[in-house]
Amino acid sequence: MKLFLYYIFDKRLALITYLGIVGLFALTFFLYEIPFSAYSDAILFSILLIIVTMGVQFYFYLRKYRQLKEGIQAPKLYPSQKKSGYSLLDKEYERLVTVLDKEYRTEVGSLEASNQKLMDYYSMWSHQIKTPIAVLNLKMQENQLDQDILKQELFKIDQYLDMMLQYLRMNHTETDFVFEEIDLDQLVKDTVKKYAVFFIHKNLTFSLDPTNQTIISDKKWLQFVLEQVLFNAIKYTNQGGIRIYMNEEPQPELIIEDTGIGILPEDAVRVFERGYTGFNGRTYQNASGLGLFMSKEILIKLGHQIALISEVGMGTKVSLNLTQKIFDIE
Structure with a gap:
């Protein structure tokens, strides 16, 4: 019922136009003193036609709504461009949705590729940073951890951490550059x-x-x-x-x-x-x-x-x- 009311609201201009025409004809019949019985028959027939027409239109309105609700892909939103009732606006809507769908898929693909590159980097980085940690652990177990080895391996860990941060920033360096002598x-x-x-x-x-x-x-x-x-x-x-x-x-x-x-x-x-x-x-x-x-x-x-x-x-x-x-x- 709520959807039908939305449909009536969408067709409000056509309904107001119809009521205006009915009123105009009623005024014309009254001014020319034409018997009201002829006018009432025409009103009944037109109302019947309006009801049938709106019923058919509401059927297509409901079908399109359900298709959109179910998230059917853009090229399948409408059956065929050759089908009767497929308006110019419908074609433009389908074209627009198709373009947006393509842009969306391209953006998603780009994000997925970027995320995959980031995951690959994390995998390499985690393997790389394990090396100095393993060296420190081994030297500690063998009681051979002198100051020079400690400095070297800690420096490597610090460098790998810095590399990770710089890698994350690298794609946004345009706002990070400070040019100077x-x-x-x-x-x-x-x-x-x-x-x-x-x-x-x-x-x-x-x-x-x-x-x-x-x-x-x-x-x-x-x-x-x-x-x-x-x-x-x-x-x-x-x-x-x-x-x-x-x-x-x-x-x-x-x-x-x-x-x-x-x-x-x-x-x-x-x-x-x-x-x-x-x-x-x-x-x-x-x-x-x-x-x-x-x-x-x-x-x-x-x-x-x-x-x-x-x-x-x-x-x-x-x-x-x-x-x-x-x-x-x-």
């Missing part, structure tokens, strides 16, 4: 100091050729990139050391060069892909495949570039082009 030499020194314990523990040398460069960038995010590149260099370098310098030709680039184990040629072209660890990562089992991926994504948003060349057994050279490509007005 940065003393590149000082930034490199501050970054290297954080890893001093690893240089000492592995007996690695470090060389910094002054760059005398002031760049425009975001200090926090750029330092995160330097940390990822430097930690990778330390991780895969067992003898020799790391050198950081500025290469002026063919264009100014900050170079982080190590004497580590190097990267296979087939891996070197894929190290910036999400989750790709390559031969070294599978061998050492301590890589998530996200550090260099995040570094490249961040640098792109900062307007910088990153590249890598390597030779197995000879080391790796990572180059950072820190000139502003996006904001260059010339």
